[in-house]
Amino acid sequence: MPAAFETTTADDELPQIQSPSGRYVLGPGDVVSVTVWGHPELSGKRVVGPDGEIQLPFVGSFRVAGLSADDAGRKITSALREDYLNTAASITIDSYESNQVIVLGHVAHQGVQTFSGDPTLLEALAKAGAAPSTKDDLTGMPTRCAIIRGRDRIMWVDLRPLLRGKDVSLNIPLHRNDIVFVPDQDDQLVYVMGQVKNPGPYPMTANMSFLEALSRAGGPNDNAQQGKIVLARPSNNTEQVVDLEDFVHQNGSNDQLEPGDIVYVPKSGMAKVGYVLQQLNPLATMALFAAAL
Incomplete structure (x- = not known):
């Protein structure tokens, strides 16, 4: 069974995290110029749509998301040769819009x-x-930051060796749609992960409740199993499963969070008592990639 939630804390995991994607691949929002030799009616600027496709007049749609510009050009060339003799297509990127990260x-x-x-x-x-x-x-x-990758993984980085130039291995290559969260030095954090709109760490407020943390993250999405939301407390190695509807009807008694608590909203059928905490134990110590200097 795959891990419900993963926090990277060990140096020996850095090589896997740092695997670069190598070359730029196209994605929704990118603006490209298509040149079809000998056929100006097929050429021109195109925007990669939300479905990952571009449109060529008189020809149709071609999915280019996930391909490099060269590979996309070869794909279109191959398709056009069924109807057009002695032609070739090339693609150049005019505007890089899909390779984005969010810094908060x-x-x-x-x-x-x-x-x-x-x-x-x-x-x-x-x-x-x-x-x-x-x-x-x-x-x-800042002294630390978190890289949030997907809905189930947080990587904490001690920034001091990196900013001092003492450990360049911490200069991690980011993936498309990663979120980099930079907390204040005094922030106490709780974590809301899984099937919510905006997973990640959130600074605690006074008397922060389970429902407040969940709402900060945008609430459960359509894929969530709202009857089995996991509230884990690594500080004392405890975990409880919360039925959101029952919780609201009971007015959320005894729901005040503590620093380091994790609210995990699973997909249907994934959460069970004892399972999430097995994956979250590293959070109890909040170890970072590099030792504090």
Whole structure:
């Protein structure tokens, strides 16, 4: 059975995390120029649609998402040769829009960032105004951040060795749609993961409740099993399964969260008592990639 939730904390997992995707692949929103030699009526600018396809007049749709520009050109060439003799197609990228990451938290510029290649953690932090121009002045710089990948994985990074230039292995290549969260040094965090709109760590507020944390993350989505939401407390190695409807009807008694608590909303049929906490034990110590200096 796959892990319900994964937190990366060990140095020996870095090579897997750092596997670069290599070359830029097309995705929804990218703007490309299609050139079909000898057929200007088929050529021109195209936008990759939400379905990953581009439209060629008189020919039809071609799915290019997930392909490099060269591979997409070869795919279109192969398809056109069924109806057009001695022709070839090429694709160039005019605007990189789909290769994006989101930087949130205590940074100067929160929000979506787009990159023409594979961005690194340091590039994303610098673009968001959370990294120094030189390693000699770290005044006010963040000490840690979380990389949220998908709905089930958080990677915590100690930024101090990276920003000082002492451990470049921590400059992790980011994947498309990663979220980088930079907490304040004094933030106490809870985690809302799984089938919610915006999974990730959230700063605690005074008397923060289970329902408040869930609402901060946008609430359960259509794939959620709302009858078996897991509330785990790694600090004392306990876990309970909450039926959301029953919980609301009971006015959420005794639902105040503590720092480090995890609210995990599973897909239908995945959660069971004792299972999620097995996956979450590393959070109890909140170990980071690099030892504190």
